[in-house]
Amino acid sequence: MRGAWLACAVALLQPAPGPRADEPVAGGRIQHLLYDADEVVTLRASVGYVVHVVLEPGEAYLAHAFGDGKAWDLAHRQHHLFLKPLATDADSNLTVVTDRRSYHFALRVEAGKGVPIYELAFRYREDPRSRQAARAREIEEAFARPPPSTNLSYTMSGDLDIAPVNCWDDGLFTSFHFGPGADLPAIYAVDADGRESIVGRHAAGRSSEIVVMHKVAARWVLRLGGRALSIWNDAYGSQGRASESRTSVADVRRVLWR
16 A cells, blocks of 8 residues: 555656647747747648748748648748648648758647647758848848948049049948049059048949048049049048948948958
């Protein structure tokens, strides 16, 4: 008898079994589950109700296949799936393929009047490759955005046949936009004493038709062969913008290797 009571006490002290790894986290009608490529997700639904499955934002549906396609219906839009059973005796399976991953579901139809799941939202472990790709897109979009303020107050005199189509600065860099196929002149910054100096530069634009000088100056001189053109910054001395990174994106730093 003492042995029986002891066995009973031990059984009562055992922790209740937790949810299986492939089961959605309990949360009433809105549930969440961490995605695992090696798991089959048990999805419990009820006739007369639709289940909304939320995938990763930006993920695109490609294809799906049911074990019993006549007993279930699936609709999709972007990273949203809408699934509902069409019969009470319709336990089956479903595979969904997207442009990022595959999902495997064990479909179960709940009998009776239990509370159906309205939404199952997947969560994802951070993928370093996805993070790097997203960061690269952010940087590219930041460089493509126009600067916060643009100075277009420039005048020119001299050999206008070598003149750029237009020029501007953003308080940090000065850009010279040349026409397609134009011969690019040498560009010098001119200081207060009239001395010309070479300034760091890089090309921009689809055809590298924009020459971006890494400086804002009161005057520039363009030279090509025996021709010369002076360009004055009529707004020079206005409040510019500081940048420790020396790029037009605050958290992207320009590093010169020697």
